[in-house]
Amino acid sequence: MEVIIRPDPTAATQLAAALIADQVRTKPSSVLGLATGATMERLYAELVRQHKEEGLDFSLVRTFNLDEYVGLSPEDPHSYRHYMNAQLFNHINIDIRNTHLPHGQAEDLKLECRRYEALMQACGGVDLQLLGIGRSGHIGFNEPLSALQSRTRDKALTPTTIEQNEGYFPTPADMPRCGITMGVGTILEARDIVMLVTGSSKAAVIAKAVEGPITSMISASALQMHPHCRTIVDEAAATDLTQQEYYHWIFENEDEWRAYR
Ligand code: PGA
Numbered sequence: 001m002e003v004i005i006r007p008d009p010t011a012a013t014q015l016a017a018a019l020i021a022d023q024v025r026t027k028p029s030s031v032l033g034l035a036t037g038a039t040m041e042r043l044y045a046e047l048v049r050q051h052k053e054e055g056l057d058f059s060l061v062r063t064f065n066l067d068e069y070v071g072l073s074p075e076d077p078h079s080y081r082h083y084m085n086a087q088l089f090n091h092i093n094i095d096i097r098n099t100h101l102p103h104g105q106a107e108d109l110k111l112e113c114r115r116y117e118a119l120m121q122a123c124g125g126v127d128l129q130l131l132g133i134g135r136s137g138h139i140g141f142n143e144p145l146s147a148l149q150s151r152t153r154d155k156a157l158t159p160t161t162i163e164q165n166e167g168y169f170p171t172p173a174d175m176p177r178c179g180i181t182m183g184v185g186t187i188l189e190a191r192d193i194v195m196l197v198t199g200s201s202k203a204a205v206i207a208k209a210v211e212g213p214i215t216s217m218i219s220a221s222a223l224q225m226h227p228h229c230r231t232i233v234d235e236a237a238a239t240d241l242t243q244q245e246y247y248h249w250i251f252e253n254e255d256e257w258r259a260y261r
Helices: 009-026 038-054 080-087 109-122 159-168 184-188 200-211 219-225 244-253 255-260
Strands: 002-006 031-034 062-065 067-069 128-131 153-156 178-181 192-197 229-234
Touching: 002 009, 002 244, 009 031, 009 038, 009 128, 009 192, 009 229, 009 255, 038 080, 038 192, 062 080, 062 109, 067 080, 109 153, 109 178, 184 219, 192 219, 200 219, 200 229, 219 229, 244 255
Parallel strands: 002 229, 031 062, 031 128, 128 192, 192 229
Antiparallel strands: 067 178, 153 178
Protein backbone atom coordinates (compact mmCIF):
# COMPACT_ATOMS: atom_id res chain seq x y z
CA MET A 1 0.00 0.00 0.00
CA GLU A 2 1.11 3.55 -0.64
CA VAL A 3 0.00 6.30 1.74
CA ILE A 4 -0.04 9.88 0.50
CA ILE A 5 -0.58 12.80 2.86
CA ARG A 6 -1.96 16.05 1.47
CA PRO A 7 -2.21 19.27 3.46
CA ASP A 8 -6.00 19.56 3.62
CA PRO A 9 -9.26 17.86 2.56
CA THR A 10 -9.42 19.81 -0.71
CA ALA A 11 -5.94 18.75 -1.82
CA ALA A 12 -6.56 15.12 -0.76
CA THR A 13 -9.87 15.07 -2.64
CA GLN A 14 -8.35 16.63 -5.75
CA LEU A 15 -5.63 14.02 -5.83
CA ALA A 16 -8.14 11.16 -5.53
CA ALA A 17 -10.28 12.76 -8.26
CA ALA A 18 -7.22 13.13 -10.50
CA LEU A 19 -6.46 9.41 -10.14
CA ILE A 20 -10.03 8.52 -11.12
CA ALA A 21 -10.07 10.99 -14.01
CA ASP A 22 -6.78 9.53 -15.32
CA GLN A 23 -8.25 6.03 -15.12
CA VAL A 24 -11.24 7.15 -17.20
CA ARG A 25 -9.02 8.94 -19.74
CA THR A 26 -6.69 5.95 -20.07
CA LYS A 27 -9.54 3.46 -20.41
CA PRO A 28 -12.81 5.18 -21.39
CA SER A 29 -14.81 1.99 -20.79
CA SER A 30 -13.46 1.59 -17.24
CA VAL A 31 -15.47 -0.25 -14.63
CA LEU A 32 -15.38 1.98 -11.55
CA GLY A 33 -16.25 0.79 -8.06
CA LEU A 34 -17.88 3.70 -6.25
CA ALA A 35 -18.51 4.65 -2.64
CA THR A 36 -20.90 6.96 -0.80
CA GLY A 37 -20.61 9.08 2.36
CA ALA A 38 -19.76 12.67 3.22
CA THR A 39 -16.11 12.32 2.14
CA MET A 40 -17.12 11.41 -1.40
CA GLU A 41 -19.42 14.40 -1.92
CA ARG A 42 -16.47 16.73 -2.53
CA LEU A 43 -14.84 14.18 -4.81
CA TYR A 44 -17.95 13.76 -6.97
CA ALA A 45 -18.31 17.56 -7.16
CA GLU A 46 -14.76 17.69 -8.55
CA LEU A 47 -15.51 14.96 -11.14
CA VAL A 48 -18.64 16.86 -12.18
CA ARG A 49 -16.53 20.01 -12.55
CA GLN A 50 -13.99 18.16 -14.69
CA HIS A 51 -16.80 16.80 -16.85
CA LYS A 52 -18.37 20.24 -17.34
CA GLU A 53 -15.22 22.33 -17.69
CA GLU A 54 -12.68 19.90 -19.10
CA GLY A 55 -14.87 17.46 -21.00
CA LEU A 56 -14.07 14.40 -18.86
CA ASP A 57 -16.06 11.76 -20.72
CA PHE A 58 -18.07 9.13 -18.84
CA SER A 59 -20.12 7.93 -21.82
CA LEU A 60 -18.59 4.43 -21.80
CA VAL A 61 -17.92 4.10 -18.06
CA ARG A 62 -19.67 1.40 -16.04
CA THR A 63 -20.03 1.65 -12.27
CA PHE A 64 -20.72 -0.65 -9.33
CA ASN A 65 -21.36 0.82 -5.91
CA LEU A 66 -20.09 -0.86 -2.80
CA ASP A 67 -23.36 -1.05 -0.94
CA GLU A 68 -26.98 -0.13 -0.41
CA TYR A 69 -29.35 -0.09 2.57
CA VAL A 70 -31.68 -3.06 2.87
CA GLY A 71 -35.33 -2.02 2.66
CA LEU A 72 -34.92 1.32 0.87
CA SER A 73 -36.27 1.85 -2.63
CA PRO A 74 -34.07 3.54 -5.26
CA GLU A 75 -36.38 6.58 -5.05
CA ASP A 76 -35.96 6.91 -1.29
CA PRO A 77 -33.97 10.11 -0.69
CA HIS A 78 -31.83 8.24 1.86
CA SER A 79 -30.92 5.39 -0.48
CA TYR A 80 -27.45 5.25 -1.93
CA ARG A 81 -28.99 5.09 -5.43
CA HIS A 82 -30.55 8.47 -4.74
CA TYR A 83 -27.25 9.80 -3.36
CA MET A 84 -25.33 8.64 -6.45
CA ASN A 85 -27.83 10.12 -8.89
CA ALA A 86 -27.88 13.42 -7.00
CA GLN A 87 -24.13 13.72 -6.38
CA LEU A 88 -22.77 12.36 -9.66
CA PHE A 89 -24.79 10.49 -12.25
CA ASN A 90 -27.33 13.26 -12.97
CA HIS A 91 -24.53 15.72 -13.72
CA ILE A 92 -22.25 13.75 -16.04
CA ASN A 93 -22.72 12.03 -19.40
CA ILE A 94 -22.88 8.49 -18.02
CA ASP A 95 -25.52 6.09 -19.35
CA ILE A 96 -27.62 5.49 -16.23
CA ARG A 97 -28.17 1.88 -17.38
CA ASN A 98 -24.45 1.33 -16.85
CA THR A 99 -24.63 2.37 -13.18
CA HIS A 100 -25.25 -0.42 -10.70
CA LEU A 101 -26.08 -0.65 -7.02
CA PRO A 102 -27.47 -3.62 -5.12
CA HIS A 103 -31.27 -3.56 -4.92
CA GLY A 104 -32.10 -2.88 -1.29
CA GLN A 105 -35.68 -4.04 -1.72
CA ALA A 106 -34.93 -7.35 -3.44
CA GLU A 107 -37.30 -10.04 -2.24
CA ASP A 108 -34.51 -12.61 -2.08
CA LEU A 109 -31.40 -10.87 -0.75
CA LYS A 110 -29.10 -13.87 -1.25
CA LEU A 111 -30.15 -14.10 -4.89
CA GLU A 112 -29.64 -10.36 -5.32
CA CYS A 113 -26.10 -10.66 -3.93
CA ARG A 114 -25.28 -13.45 -6.38
CA ARG A 115 -26.78 -11.43 -9.25
CA TYR A 116 -24.63 -8.43 -8.31
CA GLU A 117 -21.41 -10.47 -8.19
CA ALA A 118 -22.25 -12.14 -11.52
CA LEU A 119 -22.91 -8.78 -13.19
CA MET A 120 -19.57 -7.44 -11.97
CA GLN A 121 -17.84 -10.50 -13.40
CA ALA A 122 -19.72 -10.17 -16.71
CA CYS A 123 -18.44 -6.59 -16.99
CA GLY A 124 -14.87 -7.84 -16.56
CA GLY A 125 -14.42 -6.92 -12.90
CA VAL A 126 -13.65 -3.56 -11.32
CA ASP A 127 -10.72 -1.59 -12.77
CA LEU A 128 -10.55 0.99 -10.01
CA GLN A 129 -12.35 0.81 -6.68
CA LEU A 130 -12.88 3.99 -4.70
CA LEU A 131 -13.15 3.55 -0.92
CA GLY A 132 -13.78 5.55 2.21
CA ILE A 133 -13.41 4.15 5.70
CA GLY A 134 -16.05 4.12 8.42
CA ARG A 135 -15.28 4.80 12.06
CA SER A 136 -15.81 1.07 12.66
CA GLY A 137 -12.98 0.35 10.21
CA HIS A 138 -15.41 -0.83 7.58
CA ILE A 139 -15.00 -0.63 3.82
CA GLY A 140 -18.39 -0.86 2.18
CA PHE A 141 -20.57 -2.20 4.98
CA ASN A 142 -18.01 -4.83 5.97
CA GLU A 143 -18.31 -4.36 9.68
CA PRO A 144 -15.84 -5.80 12.22
CA LEU A 145 -15.41 -9.59 11.96
CA SER A 146 -16.36 -9.61 8.26
CA ALA A 147 -14.45 -12.52 6.75
CA LEU A 148 -11.47 -11.27 4.78
CA GLN A 149 -12.62 -13.45 1.86
CA SER A 150 -16.29 -12.48 2.13
CA ARG A 151 -18.40 -11.90 -0.99
CA THR A 152 -21.39 -9.64 -1.62
CA ARG A 153 -23.97 -10.33 1.08
CA ASP A 154 -26.41 -8.73 3.48
CA LYS A 155 -24.81 -7.53 6.67
CA ALA A 156 -26.08 -6.13 9.99
CA LEU A 157 -24.70 -2.67 10.73
CA THR A 158 -22.79 -1.99 13.96
CA PRO A 159 -23.88 0.62 16.52
CA THR A 160 -20.83 2.69 15.46
CA THR A 161 -22.03 2.83 11.84
CA ILE A 162 -25.62 3.50 12.87
CA GLU A 163 -24.39 6.37 15.04
CA GLN A 164 -22.21 7.67 12.19
CA ASN A 165 -25.05 7.71 9.63
CA GLU A 166 -28.31 8.11 11.55
CA GLY A 167 -28.09 11.91 11.26
CA TYR A 168 -29.01 11.56 7.58
CA PHE A 169 -32.40 10.09 8.50
CA PRO A 170 -35.45 11.96 9.88
CA THR A 171 -35.13 10.06 13.17
CA PRO A 172 -32.48 7.57 14.31
CA ALA A 173 -35.13 4.81 14.22
CA ASP A 174 -35.55 5.35 10.46
CA MET A 175 -32.00 4.24 9.73
CA PRO A 176 -31.94 0.70 8.33
CA ARG A 177 -30.11 -1.86 10.48
CA CYS A 178 -28.83 -3.88 7.49
CA GLY A 179 -27.06 -3.28 4.22
CA ILE A 180 -26.08 -5.26 1.15
CA THR A 181 -22.35 -4.88 0.61
CA MET A 182 -19.61 -6.14 -1.65
CA GLY A 183 -17.48 -8.45 0.47
CA VAL A 184 -13.90 -7.79 1.52
CA GLY A 185 -12.85 -10.52 -0.92
CA THR A 186 -14.90 -8.89 -3.68
CA ILE A 187 -13.25 -5.51 -3.04
CA LEU A 188 -9.75 -7.03 -3.04
CA GLU A 189 -10.35 -8.31 -6.60
CA ALA A 190 -10.42 -4.77 -7.99
CA ARG A 191 -7.32 -4.18 -10.12
CA ASP A 192 -6.66 -0.83 -8.50
CA ILE A 193 -7.87 0.73 -5.24
CA VAL A 194 -7.95 4.37 -4.11
CA MET A 195 -8.98 5.02 -0.52
CA LEU A 196 -9.74 8.62 0.46
CA VAL A 197 -9.81 9.54 4.15
CA THR A 198 -10.12 13.04 5.60
CA GLY A 199 -10.67 14.59 9.02
CA SER A 200 -9.51 13.97 12.57
CA SER A 201 -12.44 11.65 13.35
CA LYS A 202 -10.76 9.05 11.10
CA ALA A 203 -7.20 9.44 12.46
CA ALA A 204 -7.30 6.53 14.91
CA VAL A 205 -9.03 4.07 12.60
CA ILE A 206 -6.91 4.79 9.52
CA ALA A 207 -3.72 4.33 11.56
CA LYS A 208 -4.99 0.90 12.62
CA ALA A 209 -5.98 0.01 9.06
CA VAL A 210 -2.70 1.08 7.47
CA GLU A 211 -0.06 0.40 10.11
CA GLY A 212 -1.75 -2.13 12.38
CA PRO A 213 -2.03 -5.89 11.97
CA ILE A 214 -4.34 -7.36 9.34
CA THR A 215 -7.47 -8.28 11.24
CA SER A 216 -11.14 -8.80 10.50
CA MET A 217 -11.78 -6.40 13.40
CA ILE A 218 -10.71 -3.62 10.99
CA SER A 219 -11.90 -4.66 7.52
CA ALA A 220 -9.85 -1.93 5.84
CA SER A 221 -6.65 -3.56 7.12
CA ALA A 222 -7.20 -6.27 4.48
CA LEU A 223 -6.14 -3.66 1.91
CA GLN A 224 -2.56 -4.27 3.06
CA MET A 225 -2.77 -7.47 0.99
CA HIS A 226 -3.75 -5.64 -2.20
CA PRO A 227 -0.94 -5.19 -4.75
CA HIS A 228 -2.03 -1.72 -5.86
CA CYS A 229 -3.82 0.24 -3.18
CA ARG A 230 -3.22 3.96 -2.74
CA THR A 231 -4.50 5.59 0.44
CA ILE A 232 -4.84 9.36 0.37
CA VAL A 233 -5.27 11.19 3.66
CA ASP A 234 -5.26 14.81 4.73
CA GLU A 235 -3.06 16.06 7.59
CA ALA A 236 -5.91 15.76 10.11
CA ALA A 237 -6.52 12.09 9.28
CA ALA A 238 -2.75 11.43 9.24
CA THR A 239 -2.17 12.50 12.85
CA ASP A 240 -1.82 9.00 14.32
CA LEU A 241 0.34 7.54 11.51
CA THR A 242 3.87 6.79 12.72
CA GLN A 243 5.61 6.92 9.31
CA GLN A 244 4.43 10.33 8.12
CA GLU A 245 7.90 11.47 7.07
CA TYR A 246 8.28 8.42 4.83
CA TYR A 247 4.87 8.93 3.24
CA HIS A 248 5.74 12.58 2.47
CA TRP A 249 9.04 11.43 0.97
CA ILE A 250 7.23 9.01 -1.34
CA PHE A 251 4.97 11.72 -2.73
CA GLU A 252 7.85 14.14 -3.23
CA ASN A 253 10.26 11.63 -4.78
CA GLU A 254 8.55 8.67 -6.43
CA ASP A 255 8.17 9.03 -10.20
CA GLU A 256 4.61 7.72 -10.08
CA TRP A 257 3.52 10.91 -8.28
CA ARG A 258 5.45 13.43 -10.39
CA ALA A 259 2.40 14.40 -12.47
CA TYR A 260 0.34 15.02 -9.32
CA ARG A 261 2.79 17.19 -7.36
P1 PGA B 1 -18.03 9.20 5.54
O1 PGA B 1 -18.28 7.63 5.44
O2 PGA B 1 -17.36 9.63 4.28
O3 PGA B 1 -19.42 9.75 5.67
O4 PGA B 1 -17.19 9.44 6.74
C1 PGA B 1 -17.27 6.77 5.06
C2 PGA B 1 -17.68 5.33 5.32
O5 PGA B 1 -18.44 5.07 6.28
O6 PGA B 1 -17.22 4.45 4.59
